[in-house]
Amino acid sequence: MPEDALELLKGTLDLLILRTLDLRPMHGSAIADRISQVTRGAFQVKAGSLFPALHRLEQEGWIAGAWEASNEGRRVRSYTLTHDGKRQLTVEKKTWRRTVQAMNALLESAG
């Protein structure tokens, strides 16, 4: 069922993480699982790109990390979307849609 995993485009990982955290606060591997699930395995986020991205977003002030107990009772660092993060998500969504439209217009043009 899953096709080959897609390579993450530069900048899309931020959008994926912000969108995922828009549902509810989650910790690292839960975010990766969720992204993989929703995109039907198209995006497999590895720890090597996940954690630097999380910390970068946290430094930007878009998400906030805090220690919590996970469903399995493990102590995990869970991230919440902040107010600034919500605004950033709107901006990035808009940018992404414009990119997609532009790409589609190009791909579907005659010839």
Place this chain on the structure above:
Amino acid sequence: MRTVKKIARLFRNLLGRDRAEATLDAELSSYVEEQTDRNIAQGMPPEEARRRALLEAGGIAQIKEEVRETWLGHGIEIAWQDIRYAFRSLRRSPGFTVVVIATLAIGIGANLTMFGLLRAVLWRPLPYPEPNRIVMIQVDARNTPNTGATMGEVAALRARSRSFEQVSMINAVDANLEYAGDMEHLPAASISDDFLPLLGVRPQLGRTLDSHIDEGKDQVLAILISDDLWRRRFSADPAVIGTTVRVNNLSVQIAGVLPHGFRLYLPPDVSAAEQIDVWFPYAIDATSPYRGIPVAARLRPGVTIERANAELQTLVAQFEREFPAAYAGSKGRFTARLLHDEMTREVRAALFLLSAAVAFVLLIACVNVANLMLARGSVRQRELEIRRALGAGRARIVRQLLTESLVLALASAAIGLFGARLGLEAIGRLSASHMPLQSRVSIDTPVALAAVGLSVLTSLLFGLLPAWRLASGKTAGTLRAGRTETAGAGARRLQRALVVAEVALSIAPLACGGLMLRSFVKLMQAPLGFNPANLVTATVPFSLKQYPHTEQRYAFLRDVLDRVRTLPGVESVSAASPLPLASYQETRRVGRADQPGAPPTLATQQFAIPGYLGVIGTPLIEGRDFTAADLAPGRAVTIVDEGMAKRLWPEGAIGKFLAVYRTGRQDNLEVVGVTAAVRVTRVRAETIPHYMMPYGDYPGEMSLLVKTRATAAAMAPGIRAAVAAAKGGRAPFDIRPMSDYVADSIGDTRFLLLVLAAFAAASVLLAAVGLYGTLAYLTARRTREFGIRLALGSSVQAIVGIVVRESVLLATTGAAVGLVVAMAVTGAVRELLYGVRPMDGVTLAGVVVLVALVALGAASVPAWRVARIDPQTSLRCE
């Protein structure tokens, strides 16, 4: 708001570094545990599950490094780490560190010295409001360059020019102040009313001068004094305003006191001191035909110097028509030039030369240090390999190595700054009167900033190449090889190239220094036409009011001479005005009286009393000296020098008549004697003809010449007492040996020579250190090879020959390249030389010989070491 949050986070990161690390650690291990548990849940054995989880994560250390890079303030952290690391690694090799810092401190210190000097002299604006609107107007008229304006012309310029706001005059004079029973000779200036407003200065006390009020019919009524004089002689008493003092035998009122720290900066040809103590009013009398007053002016806002000069040319055409007597049919030329440019015009070439030399010193220092870094780098290769293996990227290593360079450079700059302070003080002592504006030299914020800038620049210059080479790991594999290997051929070639560059760079300063030395020696040997040895001079001013007639003045002078002659240790005494090589000389246009139409020649004029030639030691070639009879009024006789005689009367000068032209007047003087050519204006100037007249109706001061073996300081009290006893009412000044005048005249060359010599010595020293260091290093690296050669039957001489040959080869290659560079540089400083050509063979050959000797010297220690190589030990070592 966002920036505030970011700054807050930056501080949180920098302060909460350990907590952040702990959090990251916990977060990642939690992640790995979770993945492990998942793998176990899928049925893997725990060991395998953990291994797979770690593998999937792909290097926890690397993830951590990448996460850290996202943290704000990470750069600062890294820099701090690098700095600590640099200190640790430098402490481990103190010898290297000391040599590098010493080398760079010389380079940076020398450059900061020059920067401080250039800033004070050329770059810092003059301390007057809008200094780039202040100009000096040079007047060339009657075939004489820079002869000064007439008052009529100044008045006309004021009335007609649209380019200038103020046109004012200043004349440097002397003042003899008598106050509270004490007489003092002081530097003074006569100024037109708008001169001080032109410089934007107002008295701190009292009022400015107004020539309508302050200059009476025959005499000055009021003066301004300096803050310095006010504090020194009048105890800074505000009641001094309105006080009457005696100046130059006249009673004058003190009208005002100028502000503290006010200095007068004018071009050298005005010969005004920076610190003027007494200011006289100077009314402009438009009818006076007298020429010779320097003119300063202020451009109107928005007027360019080109426009002002264009206007001056149309005005001078009017002046030629209106004041025919002042031009005598010749063309006039008025040129406005920026005051600051005029002040520094004569020293620009010298400063350029010194800047070039000092830049060479810094380049050599950088090359030297780069070389040392390279040599050290091959030793450090292993350490760097380990760091690379542990995940440090090339950028990270380059950054770390450059940090090390920067730490070295900054330490050197700190020492260099201290050195520059000493250097500038030394220059101050050397060049007191030869470098305009140098009283402003100081180590201030811009100089300190320049030190920082220079260290960044030099650290890049000497650090980039070795850092790049090392980080690129050209010799990859040293980690695997269990021992240090001989440096790659590439590295050795680079090191040799650097040494060649270093030697090449040291040639130019050496050549310039050599040329300056030759010039100086030639100047010392230049035939002056007189003998300055064992002569003490003193200038004796006297009042023309007190002695209105020539006979009275001569009687006074004879009285002084008689009194001085009886002083102990005096062999003979005479008097003249002005002295040869004194800063102020009278020039006149002269010609043959029997050829009135011929274009006049410019000549220097001097008054002398009978016997002067004998005392100063000017040989009389033909004819006779002046006699007492020549002093009678109306005796129109002259003694000319050989230069004048040859030019005007190649057929023989005695008995001919010399025509001396003055405004609206011509005097014919009979030539009674011819002396050897005398250098009067400067030791450098050999072509200006000179003539002497018997002491006559002119001077207000005469200079005594005392032949004695005693020093000027020893003679001074006696001379002062003798002059006071003759009751002329003025104090003698400038009691100094005649040799001082000669030294002053070649002082600019001596200054250049000494500074250049210091720079040249520094560059040769650095080149020698570089040559020695490289040879020692390369030789040490080849110990094994030499051991093998010896074991195979090579003679010790052959091995030593290899080392010496290498040194000489490097040095001569460098010298050859350097000579080409040196020729370009020396050609540009032709005007500073005297009696040598820029391509002077002796100098260049001397430079090459010196460099060859340095090369041999540098090779001697390594060669000696090589000669002692024991083949067995060398093969076992490593």
